[in-house]
Amino acid sequence: MRTTLTLDDDVAAKLRDEARRSGEPFKQIVNRVLRTGLTIRAQAASIPPYKIKARALDLRPGFNYDKVSELIEEIEGPYHR
Secondary structure, three states, X not given: OOOXXXXXXXXXHHHHHHHHHHOOOHHHHHHHHHHHHHHHHXXXXXXXXXXXXXXXXXXXXXXXXXXXXXXXXXXXXXXXX
């Protein structure tokens, strides 16, 4: 299929650089890059989103969690730095 495609300058430059580097014709580079991008996009759409299950922190009784530096010193000692 023959069509006209308007490319941004930076995209065209990258495609030309790839064509020079690989020795492949510009047309083949454009088709390969488009195929790769479309394949990756389709694969990404099929991956389920990552979900995190919330859980209680189970804070230890007897510690003051409002003063972090004091808490660290109490747990790790005065040489924690």
